[in-house]
Amino acid sequence: MIADTIILVCIAIGLVFNTLGVIGILRFPDVYTRLHAETKTTTFGTIFLSLAVIVYAISRLLSDGDAQFLTLSVHTFVALIALAFTNATGAHAIARAAHRSGQVPSPAVIDRYSEGDA
Amino acid sequence: MTDIWVAAVVVLVALIVLTMVRLIAGPTVPDRVVALDAINTLTVAAMILLAVIYEQIIFVDVAIVYALLSFVGTLFIAKYIGGELGQ
Amino acid sequence: MIDILNGLVLIGLLVSALFIVRCRDLLSAAISFGIFSFLLSLEFYILQAPDVAIAEAGIGAGLTTAIFIVAIRGTTRWEGVRE
Numbered sequence: 001m002i003a004d005t006i007i008l009v010c011i012a013i014g015l016v017f018n019t020l021g022v023i024g025i026l027r028f029p030d031v032y033t034r035l036h037a038e039t040k041t042t043t044f045g046t047i048f049l050s051l052a053v054i055v056y057a058i059s060r061l062l063s064d065g066d067a068q069f070l071t072l073s074v075h076t077f078v079a080l081i082a083l084a085f086t087n088a089t090g091a092h093a094i095a096r097a098a099h100r101s102g103q104v105p106s107p108a109v110i111d112r113y114s115e116g117d118a
Numbered sequence: 119m120t121d122i123w124v125a126a127v128v129v130l131v132a133l134i135v136l137t138m139v140r141l142i143a144g145p146t147v148p149d150r151v152v153a154l155d156a157i158n159t160l161t162v163a164a165m166i167l168l169a170v171i172y173e174q175i176i177f178v179d180v181a182i183v184y185a186l187l188s189f190v191g192t193l194f195i196a197k198y199i200g201g202e203l204g205q
Numbered sequence: 206m207i208d209i210l211n212g213l214v215l216i217g218l219l220v221s222a223l224f225i226v227r228c229r230d231l232l233s234a235a236i237s238f239g240i241f242s243f244l245l246s247l248e249f250y251i252l253q254a255p256d257v258a259i260a261e262a263g264i265g266a267g268l269t270t271a272i273f274i275v276a277i278r279g280t281t282r283w284e285g286v287r288e
Contacts, residue, residue, distance in 0.1 A: 075178040086189035097200035098148040124206040191270040
């Protein structure tokens, strides 16, 4: 019974943060703010959705004693680790590529990153 | 209980369709890559939830493979945009 | 509910396929093709064919995008421009 409540809260948090990330992509003015909004909030929301699946698998494991739910929780955890690492690295690569392709943030007046390069 | 998981997946897929507005409208190529990255993350989340709905444990492995392979595509496009791929 | 899911994924497939055909920037078309194959993989997954979904994700995400980028690097980026 308490597991159902935890699962509902986790799903609600995950969906709210994913929705905020998509709103950020649609509303923000330039590529750096869009990237910031998308990466952080979407990764956080997906972590909570996976947490809901892990709590569900552990509750079924404790009530039924079926060993396949242990496999479900471990594999979901591995997918979560892979997603967290690849999202952070990919966001850094996109931001670096956008800066090297010549884009500047929209109200920017000084660019210390390219001064450091030169 | 199953209805809650299905409703969550429907919301995630609706968010994917909303993200495609930025794919079409995005003025520059890095904006479109941001949309690609968002769609990747949302699809992995939808796949993990669908494995619970169908009650097939083997389905979660597709999500792991997908998360690792989509990273390769994103990194390759980012290297090309940054001009680091050589000529 | 599963029917609504199928309909939304098919709408996404249609939009990305139309954008591939209409766009003049070939790099944007390659990115849109990546999104198309991701959504196709999700559709196979919803139809309970995980082996086909793994093959589609591997070929569409890893291989085809990289080959298209290498091809664009060897030619021109904009459609209809001659050097």
